[in-house]
Structures are given as C-alpha cells and as structure tokens.
Amino acid sequence: MTRLKLYNTLSGRIEEIVPSDGQPIKMYVCGPTVYSRAHIGNFRTFMATDMLRRTLKFLGMEVLEVMNITDVDDRIIQLASAKDTNIEAFTEEPTRAYLEDLATLRMEIPEVMPKATEHVGEMIALIEQLMARGHTYTVDGSVYFRIASFPSYGGLSRLDVSGIKTGARVDTDKYEKEDARDFVLWKLKGDEPPWAQWDASFGRGRPGWHIECSAMSMKYLGETFDIHCGGVDLIFPHHENEIAQSECGTGKLFAKHWMHVDHLLVENETMSKSKGNVYNIPDLLARGFRSDQIRYMLAQSHYRKAFNFTWDGLAQVETALARIHTFWNRLLEETSTPAGPAHDDVVQAATSALAAFEAALANDLNAPEALAAVHGLVSEGNSVADRGTVNGAGARVLLDALKKMDQVFACFEPPTGDLLSGDEQALFDARQDARKRRDFSAADVARKALQERGVILEDTAKGTRWKRVRA
Ligand code: AMP
Ligand code: ZN
Numbered sequence: 001m002t003r004l005k006l007y008n009t010l011s012g013r014i015e016e017i018v019p020s021d022g023q024p025i026k027m028y029v030c031g032p033t034v035y036s037r038a039h040i041g042n043f044r045t046f047m048a049t050d051m052l053r054r055t056l057k058f059l060g061m062e063v064l065e066v067m068n069i070t071d072v073d074d075r076i077i078q079l080a081s082a083k084d085t086n087i088e089a090f091t092e093e094p095t096r097a098y099l100e101d102l103a104t105l106r107m108e109i110p111e112v113m114p115k116a117t118e119h120v121g122e123m124i125a126l127i128e129q130l131m132a133r134g135h136t137y138t139v140d141g142s143v144y145f146r147i148a149s150f151p152s153y154g155g156l157s158r159l160d161v162s163g164i165k166t167g168a169r170v171d172t173d174k175y176e177k178e179d180a181r182d183f184v185l186w187k188l189k190g191d192e193p194p195w196a197q198w199d200a201s202f203g204r205g206r207p208g209w210h211i212e213c214s215a216m217s218m219k220y221l222g223e224t225f226d227i228h229c230g231g232v233d234l235i236f237p238h239h240e241n242e243i244a245q246s247e248c249g250t251g252k253l254f255a256k257h258w259m260h261v262d263h264l265l266v267e268n269e270t271m272s273k274s275k276g277n278v279y280n281i282p283d284l285l286a287r288g289f290r291s292d293q294i295r296y297m298l299a300q301s302h303y304r305k306a307f308n309f310t311w312d313g314l315a316q317v318e319t320a321l322a323r324i325h326t327f328w329n330r331l332l333e334e335t336s337t338p339a340g341p342a343h344d345d346v347v348q349a350a351t352s353a354l355a356a357f358e359a360a361l362a363n364d365l366n367a368p369e370a371l372a373a374v375h376g377l378v379s380e381g382n383s384v385a386d387r388g389t390v391n392g393a394g395a396r397v398l399l400d401a402l403k404k405m406d407q408v409f410a411c412f413e414p415p416t417g418d419l420l421s422g423d424e425q426a427l428f429d430a431r432q433d434a435r436k437r438r439d440f441s442a443a444d445v446a447r448k449a450l451q452e453r454g455v456i457l458e459d460t461a462k463g464t465r466w467k468r469v470r471a
Contacts, residue, residue: 144182231263
C-alpha cells in the first residue's frame, strides 16, 4: 500500500501517515463558527481536508473524521441577543447553510459533526481533570490555564512566546490573568443571557473557545489520534492551547500529526468586510459559476501555499475542466465501439497516468502535480483516439482511470445538469436537419446562434459534439 507522506507542523518534517493496527485514520478538523455563512477562505481549508480524507481512502485506508461546529462564542451570543433569540435558534440557519455548501462542493460529510453546546459536560470534565492536576487558577470565578505548568508550550508554533508581555492581547478573552499567555477555560457567568450559561462544579458560566476541540476530539477519536487539521491562523494560540489542555489532562500525546492549510486571499488581499471582498459559495453561484468549477478552483493549488482568488482565475478554470469533461464524453461514446482487447499503448497511458497521479497526492497532497497527470492522460487519450487506436475496451480502461482520479477531485464527470436548454436543443436539432438537407448556410446560422449562447459544436466521425464555454 502506498503511504501518504504529509508535512507535520509539529516536527517540521514530511512524515508518513500510518494507521494504528486495524484502526481507521482518525482525523479532526476545526470546523466552522456558525455565526454567518462560511466564506470561500474557510472552504479553501475544508477543501484541503476533504482532499486529505479522499486521498487516504484512495490509497486504501479507512477514515474516521470529526469536524466540530462551534456554536457558542462571543459573536454568536452578541448576535443572538441582538436578535432577541437564543443560540439554538440563531445558529440553525448558518449551520444549515454550511451543510448546503458542503453538498454543493461535493465534500464528503465527516463521520461525526459534534456541536460545542452539546458537549459542555465533556468540557467541564476535562477542566476538572486539569484542576485536579494543578494546571489551573481562578480569578474572580473564571478558570484559567497556567501555561507555566506546561514547559513544552509553544512547540507547535515554535514561537518564542516567553517574550509576550503581560497585558498584551493574545486572546480575545479580556480577563485579568497571571500571565498574558494564559487562556481562559471557563468564563464565570457575566451578563450573558440564561441560554448561554451552564452549571459546573466550579461555578455557573460558559466554556472558553479552545476547550471544545480538546473535549470533542478526544471523546470521538481517543486521547491520542492521527491527524489534526485547520487553517494556519489556528496554529497559535488555538492549537497550542488545545495541545496544552489535552496533554496536561491526559498525560498522553494528543495529535500525532498537524496539518495546516495556508490562506486564501482575494486579489492578493486578505478578506475583510470593510473591503467588501468576503465572498461565499452562493455569491459565486450567483455569478453563473457551476459547483464543479468552484470545486476545481479550490482543489487545484497546493494546500501549503497561499491561494490567490480572482474572478478571472475562476473563469479560466473552465478551459481546463471543459477539456476533461469533453474527454470523458468522448470516452463514453467510444465505449460502444466493438472489437478486441484494449491496445497496449492505451493500457500503458492509463497505468502510467494513474501511477503519477497517486505519487503526486502521496507526496504531501501535491494537487497541481496530480492535475498534471490528469491532463497528461487527457492528451495521451485524445491522441490515441485521434489515431483510431481506442476501441470499446480501450475507452473503458481510460474512463476507469479517469473515474478513479475523480474519487479525489470529484469534478471530472461532466455535470448531468449541463444539458442543452430547450432553445439550445432546438437550434442544435435545426442545424442537424439543415446539414442533412445540405443547407449549409442555414446550418451555419444555427451554429452561430449556439456560439453566441456559449455552446461550441464540433463535428466528428461519430456525430456532432457540443461543449459549453463561458462568454
Ligand atoms: P472559523 O469559522 O473562523 O472558525 O474558521 C474555519 C476554518 O477556516 C479554520 O480552519 C480557519 O483557519 C479557516 N480559515 C479562515 N479564514 C481563512 C482563509 N482566508 N483562507 C483559508 N482558511 C481560512
Ligand atoms: Zn479547534
């Protein structure tokens, strides 16, 4: 079995992912905070983790993935209060929208998607464990984690956190602490509405942000698990804090491997509401882009490099994607061609492209190289087909290879919804009729009318094919 080699932020090296005996690969992804619709930056990270789980499966491993839903934090409480509602009612719509966007992007649904508010009991138990082991202190009823009690703090970010001055804002929690690096585990009941408070042995209040990921990951994946993922902005302090809480609570290694996805920028700038460049999936669909184009766009780059989103870049995706879709359709047509076994050069083209594809993904999820292997297969396949060497069996071999690759990219199959509209079909049929009558000028008028609608025709020995291009 080919093993996935993945960069590990913790060690700073590329390391093999090896499942524990008979166990699936256990992965945890810091999921969305459901206070508004997730943006394309969030989906860049979630696309990378979808590619991770799909690659692990492609390589023959089983996966158990947990992705949390953060449904309690300062913003959620403020927004829900402002709307005179509560957490449950307020987060319902953003959560539904998130699941809808996952489906639009053909992302696999993680095996477990726990909500923070449904796991406050587990968080309280972990805080009690940390208290018993002497890792906490209390100020005005709020419980803090004492970083000084965990000497290896900072090992993930390799940041010299000792220099951070007391009083500096490294956390959004504005409470008095012994040390600026310390973070809150439990906030004493303040002005929060009753629906944002829970009872604990150490007082009524609500959890700090970091504790939920430790409690929920360990509940579903065990105290030590394989891969923990998130965007690069979470390395410090969120992931450092998760490690501190978990390892001090259990005395065991928390996650073996840390994967961090670099950010998506918009026109080379960070996204922000003030710049008006925070786009979400419906924004892209509203501009006429299809979900397979958005998926290809988000999946095509290396996860460890920043990705620059531009509208032009998204439009250009169609050139590459249409080439794959057209090839897929061509193979479908050719599968009905009879005669004999597949030719050696066809089998050879499929085998070597698949090997290159697998090697690229196994090498730290190198998506650009994997796509180069896909396009190589399209070129090779098209040229053998042009030479007339592809018979039915050969077309099936090529199509099987392309389908296998699509297990990871999930956008190569031509969209079924992409049929000709009623008008377009009528023009298409009119042109075919005109050609039969040898009325070439009428045929040309219909062809041009289709072209204006973004439908390009190609006449081949097997009949007329069409493909859609963006205007
Ligand atoms: P949040 O909903 O803010 O908790 O973020 C969910 C995930 O999206 C986290 O893993 C973040 O690190 C990630 N993320 C946030 N902004 C971006 C961005 N611009 N590009 C890539 N990932 C991001
Ligand atoms: Zn987290």
